[in-house]
Amino acid sequence: MRTSFKTILLAATFSLTALAPAWAAKTLYFGLSVEPSTLEASVQAGTAARTVRLAIHRGLLNYGVDGKLSSELAQSYSVSPDGKEYTFILRKASFHDGEPVTAEDVKATFAWLLGPNSRATYKGELGVIDSIEVVDPQTVRFHLKNVFVPFPHYLALAESAILPKAWLEKNGTNPNAAPVGAGPFQFVTWSRGREIVLKKFPGYYKAGKPGVDELHFQFTTDDDTRVNAIRTGDVDIIEYVPWKDLPALKKDKNIRIESTSGPFMMLQFNTHFEPFSKPEVRQAVSYAINRAVVIDTAFNGAGTPLYGLPFVKGAPGYNPALENYFSYNPAKAKELLAKAGYPNGFKARLLATAQYGYHMNTAIAVKSELAKVGIDADLDLPDWAGRMAKNNAGNYDFVVAGTAGDITDPDWLSNFYYGGKQLVRMNNSPYFDDPEINRLLDAGRVTLDETARAKIYDEFAKRALELSPFAYIMWRDQSYAVRSNVSGFTNLPGFLSFQSGYSLENVTLK
Amino acid sequence: MTGLLGFISFLSRRVVTACVQLLIVATVVFSVMRVMPGDPVMLLLGTETNPSPETVAAMRHQLNLDRPFLEQYSDWLGRVVHFDFGNSLTNNFPVADYVADALPRTLELALAAIIVGTLIGVPLGIAAALHRGRWLDSALTSLATLGISVPVYILGSLLIVVFSLRLGWLPASGYTDIGRNAVEHFRRLSMPAFTLGFGLAASIARMTRASMLEILGRDFVRALRAKGISERMVIWKHVLRNAAIPVVTIIGLQLGNLMGGTVLVEALFNWPGLATRLVNAVQNRNYPLVQGSILVIAALFIAINMGVELLYGVIDPRIRRRRS
Secondary structure, eight states: OHHHHHHHHHHHHHHHHHHGGGGOTTEEEEEESSOOSOOOTTOOOOHHHHHHHHHHOOOSEEEOTTSSEEESSEEEEEEOTTSOEEEEEEOSOBOTTSOBOOHHHHHHHHHHHTSTTOOOTTHHHHTTEEEEEEEETTEEEEEESSOOTTHHHHHHSGGGOOOOHHHHHHHTTOTTSOOOOSSSEEEEEEETTTEEEEEEOTTOSSTTOOSOSEEEEEEOOSHHHHHHHHHTTSOSEESSOOGGGHHHHHHOTTEEEEEEEEEEEEEEEOTTSTTTTSHHHHHHHHHHOOHHHHHHHHHTTOEEEOSSOOOOTTSTTOOGGGTTSSOOOHHHHHHHHHHTTOTTOEEEEEEOOSSSHHHHHHHHHHHHHHHTTTEEEEEEOOOHHHHHHHHHHTOOSEEEEEEOOSSSSTTHHHHHHOOSSOOSOTTSOTTOOOHHHHHHHHHHHHOOOHHHHHHHHHHHHHHHHHHOSEEEEEEEEEEEEEETTEEOOOOOSGGGGGGGGGGGGGOEEO | OHHHHHHHHHHHHHHHHHHHHHHHHHHHHHHHHHHSSOOHHHHHTOSSSOOOHHHHHHHHHHTTTTSOHHHHHHHHHHHHTTTOOOBOTTTOOBHHHHHHHHHHHHHHHHHHHHHHHHHHHHHHHHHHHHTTTSHHHHHHHHHHHHHHHSOHHHHHHHHIIIIIIISOOSOSSOOOOTTTOHHHHHHHHHHHHHHHHHHHHHHHHHHHHHHHHHHHTSHHHHHHHHTTOOHHHIIIIIIHHHHHHHHHHHHHHHHHHHHHHHHHHHHHHTOOSHHHHHHHHHHTTOHHHHHHHHHHHHHHHHHHHHHHHHHHHHHOHHHHHHHO
């Protein structure tokens, strides 16, 4: 009697298991780390939203899987000799509603993006556009107010996607409108709190792509839930693999890890007050932290120490001689502190967040390292929203930040180092305003000659290290976990890891 | 006649109390959200760059967040009494739609947990009572103690490890619409329902046992037995029926408590209910969504407790009289 009941139970469970995947034929399930707050095309609302938007939209240019600028809706472009005119020749492509992508759409997109009601994240940078000229339906010309060398890079961002003019006229102010783009997948539904469903766009301008029929983005906010979902095969790809789970996932033969060493962890100093207003003190912090301790404590060893500036090999301004400008040297740190008038150290408030383990653990490791040279860091650990508010108000002595440059052009540095009018920002060291740094960043933006430009950033690097408004700690491995039946997904190199959604057009399922 | 009038006055007093309770909840939630550090406008404008002060000010105005605190409060309260909870800050979606969409799934989970809890708890309680003092009783009582003391987070993780990761029988998390695939729907419901229902089963088992024992000791049971009625009839027809009243009450009361228990279970199993949504809304400082959701949860909790209390009154007039 007992055995037969058990058998029935077993049989029932197995038959249920067998029924399950019948409808899942060519569908890719993607586990996002959070539900996007918005899919508004011009707003950078985090990696999850970006990934979805990169499946729906394409820009004139995008960053390709090799990390280089790739011609998308524009098949080619040319720059006038004075560097102030960019002419784009559009390729034959259509939007999801079947209408062709024309120069009028391009013009309407940027007019909307720069318009009075725009919430566009890169409105400031794109504000360099003076006017847009529709030469013919397939040709569009941007006239810039001044020379702006990184311009194509800002056009390649996911937030510069081209939208249909007719759609913008109807939905430009409605953040809930179903998105329409010219990318590989078209929007189907967004079940709030659950998933966003996209389907293959048969009219996509790249023949044979995309390789899957349906794309389901599921929201798996809890780290353990997300990891379990990939291990059991409920989803095929997950983003933000928690560092603590990397070793276990690497052992799983059904899963491969795609890692990029691109984003970095750093400390921002509030330079308004002593002691962090003194460059020697900021340098001392850089000397005092054994990067290996942070990497092991907060990232399970998955990272690379950063003792200089976060410049990638080969980028303008990258100088091998400066790569290890700092070193782990507590004696030197103490010496610098004494020189600055703090032989016995000091007390300071270190802001981080308890919401993300890697932020909090970085703060804890930094605190223990700094204690060894007499700096007593008081941890302030609100949730992310609370930390953001304090960050944006400059309400901290120093703060743990984890980020990456927006673009691969060295002008990403402007966002971090430029002084100017707004001295308290998300990614700057509050009140840091050095005329020499500002001058170099300005020059870098307008210098067309590549050799001359490289020299400017070389000079910048020396000055930036001397003043050290940031203490860089490490490159962190940013990982996706991918089931072995999925091919074609690429974690874009370096800073571009957060724009890996671009490669979803290449994904195929076995 | 006086009985009916008394009941009506009792009822109206309870309704007034409930309204006052809701007003207090509304006020506390509204104030706490505003006092908490964190600015929804900055979160909305994207966290990776620095919006200009003009853009921030424009956005704040657009969301009506630039008005004085009391004005915002009275305006919100005025709309809430007309069941208008406002719109989500992130996408202008009506809060009522959010709640209407997520609440049924939370209730479904809570209900499934109650069914699981009852199906496990009642038979175990009966078995323990009938074997009082013997090894089965001690075993079941220990199991019940364990059930009450194991946190859902531990039990849930354990189930995932066994049934999803080791055996591969059940999906570790997620949700499927019942209309799309009913089998898949219940497969995904089973583990969270069991996780949530296990602790409940333990308290139901203990309540059933205690209640059974109390009734078994009554004189009328001895009388029935003396009359020569079969033991089976005594237990199933007379004892169980009398013992059921406190058990049913416990189950009713637990529905309210389960609403709270769903938070962890929903998060662990990625069940898209109201609790998961509420946590996200707090993180995004989505004021209207947090306020609306908490108010609805509070209203439900109060309504359930009121319902149970009224039921007491209906069953036992002494309770009614004592209150009036």
